[in-house]
Amino acid sequence: MDPAETDPLSSYSPRVAGRIASRSPSPSPSPLSAAERSAVLRLLTGRRPRPRTLVIGSSRDEVSQEASTELAAEWESAGGTVLDIVNWPEDAASWLRQARRFAAGPPDAWAVTGRPAGWVQMGRRLALSTGWDPSRTVATSSLADDVLIARGGIGTFDGLRGAHRDGGTWEVCRTLRLDRS
Secondary structure, three states: OOHHHHOOOOOOOHHHHHHHHHHOOOOOOOOOOHHHHHHHHHHHHOOOOOOOEEEEEEEOOHHHHHHHHHHHHHHHHOOOEEEEEEEEOOOOOOOHHHHHHHHOOOOOEEEEEOOHHHHHHHHHHHHHHOOOOHHHEEEOHHHOOOHHHHHHOOOOOOOOEEEOOOOOEEEEEOOEEEEEO
């Protein structure tokens, strides 16, 4: 089936569709599974050179904030340094303040968790206003959603990698999300 037939926002420009989508509540993420948490850390530590510093970002819902705290504890127990944990609202005027704080440093890598609608807006602001690099960013399963590409725009999330709940991984390549086992 054509995605335009199932997505009522497809007739809008990505900018307008993103604004509309951010006003619609995204489903709440699930708590991190052990396999997912392990895969996030594996994706982060598998980079070369191995990152030492990390900034973690999340939506403001309780589950996402708990996930960011869990990831911070895991990262620090593996010998890394968490520079900051930044959260953002699902709806805001610009996300500029949060984006600047998220990209400050800059860290060696970023980890993100949360709801797709807020992350789409945050990612756009990061791409437009900071030195953030999606290829140095690892996400949790809650963000393995094609809405990121459709509403974020081509290139916004290119290279973003993430974990699935079962420990599999995914990566955004231009206009596709590639799932790996």
